[in-house]
Amino acid sequence: MVKDDNDVEIGGILSGIGCWNGLEIKVLWVKEDYRKTGMGTKLLKHVENLAIEKGATISILDTFDFQAEGFYLKNGYEQIGEINDFPTGHKRIYLFKKLIL
Template sequence: MLSELIIEPCSKENVKKIVDGINEYNLHKVPALSDVWTPLEYVVKNKNGIEIAGLLSGINYWNGLEIKILWVKEGYRKKGVGTRILKYVEKIAKEKGATISMLDTFDFQAEGFYMKNDYLPIGEIKNFPSGHRRIFFSKKLNE
């Protein structure tokens, strides 16, 4: 039977089928508390309208804020821009019912930044990439 299987790249329809399938399974086990995915995606611009930072995230169906990417342009780092957009998104997420925030970063990216913003390390992968660590963080939003 396994020898008869074919593995091939996904089409958009395949991706939808996979997402729908895992959502159906998950929601059968634990009912949703909110919409399946509520995007929270924001950009920060300077006074000249130039994009200097952005945050891509969303609220999952169990009211968890998942931060995928937080970027601040070189020259604007360590000036409070990252904290400002992070706090902004956390506030909106809480207003929409999120109770926890989660993300991952690397030791060469923003480990210290997230710790300064009250995120707690909950796990890590050592030596990935080689000589570094990938760190997973969470933060309770209702405290």
């Protein structure tokens, strides 16, 4: 979690290491006023580095086409699948990134 100078939450990430040493990212959020400042990338890199220290070798997550697809692609994730028309008119996208090359 990231807080501003007034101790107000402005970003965070919910993740954990699951089966077979995979980092599973469930939620990454940044308050709208702080988006496009690099905070999301810093949060992502921080949790990836912590996961590597704990033995994770891969990171997996999903997002929607109206959320953060471009953000994750920009940060080295690769799309491995999608469900079209879920929710209606959109798609759910599954991505991964090798943490250890």
